[in-house]
Amino acid sequence: MAKKAPLITQKGSVYGYNYPTRVRFGAGVRAELPGVLKSKGLNKVLIVTDKGFAGLPVFQQFESELKSAGLDVKTFSGIWGNPVKSQVTAGTQAAKAHGTQALIAIGGGAALDVGKVIALMMNHPGDLFDYEDGNPSAPPVDKAMPFIVGIPTTAGTGSEVGRSSVVSDDQTHRKVIIFDPRLLPQLVIADPELSLGLPPLMTAATGIDALTHLVEAYLAKGFHPMADGIALEGIKLTAKWLPITYQHAKKNLGKATPEHIEARGMMLNAAMMGAAAFQKGLGVNHSCAHALSTVADLHHGTANGIMLDACMAHNAKAVPERFKEMAHALRLPGGKPAAFLKWVAKLKKQLELPLTLADANVDASKIPALVDVAEKDVCHPSNPVAITRKDFEKLFKASLGKAKKRK
Numbered sequence: 001m002a003k004k005a006p007l008i009t010q011k012g013s014v015y016g017y018n019y020p021t022r023v024r025f026g027a028g029v030r031a032e033l034p035g036v037l038k039s040k041g042l043n044k045v046l047i048v049t050d051k052g053f054a055g056l057p058v059f060q061q062f063e064s065e066l067k068s069a070g071l072d073v074k075t076f077s078g079i080w081g082n083p084v085k086s087q088v089t090a091g092t093q094a095a096k097a098h099g100t101q102a103l104i105a106i107g108g109g110a111a112l113d114v115g116k117v118i119a120l121m122m123n124h125p126g127d128l129f130d131y132e133d134g135n136p137s138a139p140p141v142d143k144a145m146p147f148i149v150g151i152p153t154t155a156g157t158g159s160e161v162g163r164s165s166v167v168s169d170d171q172t173h174r175k176v177i178i179f180d181p182r183l184l185p186q187l188v189i190a191d192p193e194l195s196l197g198l199p200p201l202m203t204a205a206t207g208i209d210a211l212t213h214l215v216e217a218y219l220a221k222g223f224h225p226m227a228d229g230i231a232l233e234g235i236k237l238t239a240k241w242l243p244i245t246y247q248h249a250k251k252n253l254g255k256a257t258p259e260h261i262e263a264r265g266m267m268l269n270a271a272m273m274g275a276a277a278f279q280k281g282l283g284v285n286h287s288c289a290h291a292l293s294t295v296a297d298l299h300h301g302t303a304n305g306i307m308l309d310a311c312m313a314h315n316a317k318a319v320p321e322r323f324k325e326m327a328h329a330l331r332l333p334g335g336k337p338a339a340f341l342k343w344v345a346k347l348k349k350q351l352e353l354p355l356t357l358a359d360a361n362v363d364a365s366k367i368p369a370l371v372d373v374a375e376k377d378v379c380h381p382s383n384p385v386a387i388t389r390k391d392f393e394k395l396f397k398a399s400l401g402k403a404k405k406r407k
């Protein structure tokens with residue numbers, strides 16, 4: 001259990017590493033931030049966060065610490081749910097009005113994704129969606145951008161170490177990927193104290209999203225041994241620490257026990273490793289999850305969790321040796337692909353997540369619309385085996401049917 005491991009995230013233990021960006025990691029490490037900004041002469045600071053986090057005492061304390069250090073701080077907290085373009089537009093106006101020199105994106109994946117593209121749109125012309133990844137007539141990203149600091153408060157998307165943002169159209173809900181190396185925050189503050197109060201359900205849902213990134217990156221087509229290595233270690237960290245994090249989230253309700261801080265800290269690392277690894281690609285599971293968010297408004301992590309059993313069983317037939325490697329990494333008895341699938345099912349139960357589409361109130365009538373969206377999604381082309389329309393139908397149906405087996 002946690003008590004035997006070194007308590008690497010106790011106060012005073014701070015670690016720095018540069019991969020892929022500069023990361024400062026440790027309990028309380030956020031206290032370094034005012035000094036960093038002042039040393040760079042960045043006085044006008046815009047905090048970008050979501051409505052929920054902005055209302056928490058931990059946020060108000062964070063904001064007042066920056067202000068009392070003498071920085072000129074404004075907060076934009078007009079973010080909720082899945083990120084949409086109008087939030088970016090409003091945030092960009094706030095950033096311009098303030099003359100923002102440093103932009104601190106703090107919160108879950110939505111706040112980080114929106115914050116990164118607010119930084120982009122501050123001095124770049126045109127519409128946000130002009131900068132869509134793959135658009136041959138996208139304007140060049142060559143203007144000044146504020147210094148971006150990413151501070152994750154959930155351990156899921158790993159957007160703080162990513163070079164892209166996903167923002168939806170307000171009306172059509174079409175998801176648009178904005179990609180540019182300059183969206184990578186220059187500094188990440190990974191402070192597990194900031195995620196202590198994350199409710200159990202969100203802890204589980206964001207954690208299973210991180211796991212899905214790690215697994216899909218490891219399985220993705222293509223040659224990328226660096227990503228593979230990171231993914232395997234991240235899977236090991238998640239297997240060990242996600243159940244502990246969840247148990248502490250339930251028991252301690254935000255209290256700062258050393259074990260809870262350590263578990264939260266390890267999950268912050270696992271989430272960053274997931275995002276670093278999925279530079280290689282994702283797969284069918286994310287295409288299904290994106291469809292579930294678009295069509296049925298499911299939380300991204302919850303949707304990924306529901307689809308894991310069916311999608312991974314499908315992939316295990318195509319690339320059994322990859323599943324054996326994951327089973328070996330976790331030292332699962334037998335070391336066979338089936339052992340890994342069994343472990344996934346057990347973890348989902350431990351985390352008390354919705355196990356099936358029926359558990360999340362999605363019924364068979366939604367399947368045609370889900371298949372339409374999933375088929376067009378950008379993630380499944382890197383799945384280790386090609387996914388057809390029929391396959392999508394089968395996977396959604398399989399995830400629906402298991403509801404009856406639940407007690």
Ligand SMILES: [Zn+2]
Pocket residue numbers: 157209212213286300304
């Ligand atoms: Zn994801």
